[in-house]
Amino acid sequence: MNMHTQPQRTPAETALIDAFGDRLSLLPGDGAVMLKRDDAIEAIKHGLPTRRVESWHYTDLRRLLNAVPDFDPAANAKAIAPIVDGSTVVSILNGKSDAKVPVIEGVTFQPLSEKLIDGSIAPGLDPYGSDDAIGALNTAFVADGYFVDIADGTELEKPIELQNLQAGGQTHVRLPVRVGTGAKAVIVERQTGDGAVLGSSVSQLVLGEGAEVTWLIVQEQPETATHLAQFKAHLGKNSKLTVFFMNAGGKLVRQEIVVRTTGEGADFKLRGINLLAGDTHTDVTMVLDHAVPHTTSTEVIRNVVTGKARGAFQGRINVHQYAQKTNAKMACNTLLLSDDGEFSTKPELEIFADDVVCGHGATVTEIDHDHLFYLMARGVDEKTARGLLVKAFVAEVIEELDDEAIVEALEARLDGWFVTHG
């Protein structure tokens, strides 16, 4: 994780290391899994990443993570209504998989604790790099979650909603999902809860040939929560993945999106909204590897910053040497609405192939005065006009999703946020 040996451990680092010692006997896993856990806690012992670690440039975790709550086995969470009516709901309640597992044709749900005990998940537990603090933290402590398998050719009509609901203490969950050849699905990853929790959540998606998945991450943590999340995906030949995320809460949030195209013809879309308010810190970091020829990707991120919120978007597109004919585009636009807020962007391109089209654009501005004038000239008062413009700025990204039920559901979440923070 952090290459520099830290001279002194922070209270948070000490708390995590102590918690590992205390929890060790309760953590499920065979020999292989336990070895991975040992490696992971070793990485944490080297210190949490600071600004000096390039991938954590805008989130000095060592400084920002200043409270690590104890595990709270008594805290209870209850399943909530899904954002899209009729979804198949699978819940993780304060870190534990719910005993009730739905039955739908072509889909297998298995509590992750079983896969930890039999060791079959062990190979997937490795962090993806020396700077992968979230991966290491999760591997050390992960106790449960769900493994979801969508069989080849399965076309789901209703979304599956994976709920990760926190109630207190620490939770560390993992959601590996395999989508078979030609299968189609909409998956909602819901991250919410109550209390001053510290949670890590790692989703791992593998898309088979020709599979099509829309994955929605809806993060609405309370302003007391520390939320460290990772979404990793491998895209098989001719597969299509659309990831949409909405960050609308949390005290300290880091959402990593790590995607790799492994089959030709794969297409990746990322659409995201950061709605930032209060005295909070939100970081979205994407690493996209175009590892094979003829793959495409587009990323559009929109940020609204109010209050004393601090936000960051880091997006890195790596085009490997053999990934000729890659077409990748990235845009990150920010509306900075308060003088106390701040937003930083780092849209990186790393290109090793010479026959590709890659572009990125980034802007940070306030509301366009011409637009405001246009509305006010028509008798709309300033507050309403501003509200309209800000909402339109982010809603544009949602509308691209092309599925009415989902668009409606997300716009409802958006409205909810504006009512509270407008």
Add this chain to the structure above:
Amino acid sequence: MPAVQDTIDRVRKIDVDQYKYGFQTEIAMDKAPKGLSEDIIRFISAKKDEPSWMLEWRLEAYRRWLTLDEPTWARVHYPKIDFQDIYFYAAPKSTPGPTSLSDVDPELLKVYEKLGIPLREQEILAGVQKTDASELEEVSDNVYKSGRVAVDAVFDSVSVVTTFKKELAQAGVIFCSISEAIREHPELVKKYLGSVVPTSDNYYATLNSAVFTDGSFVFVPKGVRCPMELSTYFRMNERNTGQFERTLIIAEEGAYVSYLEGCTAPQRDENQLHAAVVELVALDDAEIKYSTVQNWYPGDAEGKGGIYNFVTKRGDCRGDRSKISWTQVETGSAITWKYPSCILRGDDSSGEFYSIAVSNGYQQVDSGTKMIHLGKNTSSRIISKGIAAGFSQNTYRGQVSAHRKATNARNFTNCDSLLIGDQCGAHTVPYMEAKNSTAQFEHEATTSKISEDQKFYVMQRGIPEEEAIALIVNGFVKDVIQQLPMEFAVEAQKLIGISLEGSVG
């Protein structure tokens, strides 16, 4: 789409095996013993006849340097530098103050001849004091009539000569080597040295503060428009030496100065370190234009040898309405690590950065800029073109930030990269940090949005889009580069012609 043939040919012409300035010269040298210690710093300081405050300043920097770690965040890789294996001081043994061409060490003369500097300029470079205005009239041709250039020639660790000093002095401009400035104008040096790049700034800047041996000093007083271009020509010659020069340019209220810098080095199998610091200070309404044609030895086709160019350049727009503009043409060095920056402290100040970086062979370039907006209504513009060929890695790294009080900060960034071949890499790492809601930052890596109006204007006259864009982007760079006095300005001109067709963003 891949690069067009014309571009490939042009880049080939400046490939590493085509390096023209790789000769070395046998010249009797004065050298300090190898290695770095407080004693060496005392030696350098004594050689330069420096006052004690300067020595203390150096020692403090050295002690600080001992506590620092070498930075590793840049996208460059090289074996660890053994600082004990470098000569920190090497100067040609000179006869004091040659007054005619025949007095100058003929070997030194040959160097400038070989570097292709025109004869008359060479006379000037070699220190013949033909700086009298009437004599100049006699020898003048268009170059001198239209725009004379005063040159400070730095050979390894020392400035061998500075031309046109008298004439500049008449205008009130001080142009001399930094060693001389420390002796002759201590009050100015004390006031400004380290005020932009403090001794504690970064690993290489701190090292430079401890061991810098020479460099140029420019002071343009209030209301003076410097009557000619100023230029420094850096030549590294001696084996195993490091060059650590320090340049300090101050433009007082309403002053203007344009400064050009060129550099070359012999072809050698081992790597040599060049760690310079450049500080610019612009007070109210002042303007400084700083241009660089960097052509250090890039190493051979196998990546052996070449200069490590680890440079800290920073301009401080200290006064209101001040302006600093950086232009760089980078073709040399095995490794380049430099980020000419502007601190936009004064209200309504502006900063510019125009760069063309071409890498070939096994060259590694990690270069870009920083625009730090602190004052109100500050603006900055960044235009960067990176062209990577062979096995090279070319990174643009740029930071634009607006601080809390920097209301109405504006930035426009455009960076394009072009790859020639599939063994090289092009990287873009822009950092944008806004802490003020009135900031307006735009970063573009696509060539299509320079300015729709300008593009429309050009295209309307029948020029195809690609050419129109090239014309507009190059327009910024051209007006500065065209004024370069050195022979290799021609090379820079060729580079400008490189089309970005096939740009990968």
